[in-house]
Amino acid sequence: MGKVVYGMHTSMDGYIEGPDGGFGFTVPAEDVHQAANDQVRRCGAFLFGRRLYEVMEKPWTEQLGNEGAPAVEREFAQLYRRTPRYVFSDTLQSVPDGVTIVRRKDAASVVERLKREVDGNLEIGGAELAASLVDLIDEFHVFAFPVIVGGGKPYLPVEREVRLRMVEQRSFESGVLFRRFVRA
Structure with missing residues (x-):
């Protein structure tokens, strides 16, 4: 049986995009990228919103992870390409x-x-x-990058309380803090 996991890279103040819509502050150093690769190995499928799908699909299937790229990126591209992907969209017509x-x-x-x-x-x-x-989400993962952006798109835009219990926390040499939560 599968487990639904929601995870994103955020700023320390909880945003996945800054006020200008940019997310360059979440580009992972090699240690965080390797942790992402480890997570993808346990992944049965990706469930993407349309915008994130468009950010991920072409780069990881056509551009990134090719010869000359760092080994950690080549590995992620291979894992990404072989993992089934579902894109949730009412506007896309073909994939x-x-x-x-x-x-x-x-x-x-x-x-x-x-x-x-x-x-x-x-x-x-x-x-x-x-x-x-x-x-439907069983676990919530946050990779918090050591930056404050002051606004933008929040990690989870819900209008009600969702109680959680932290079950794992670790820090990376690059300064990123990972936290894993389950429902309280």
């Missing part, structure tokens, strides 16, 4: 092989089905998608 479009109205039922059918983690990427599926 390449290895990617499945899920319409928003079907989101909860598809995730519930994947939880039953997929071994490994179902990694949600995208704050709005995560907010729409918050009741």
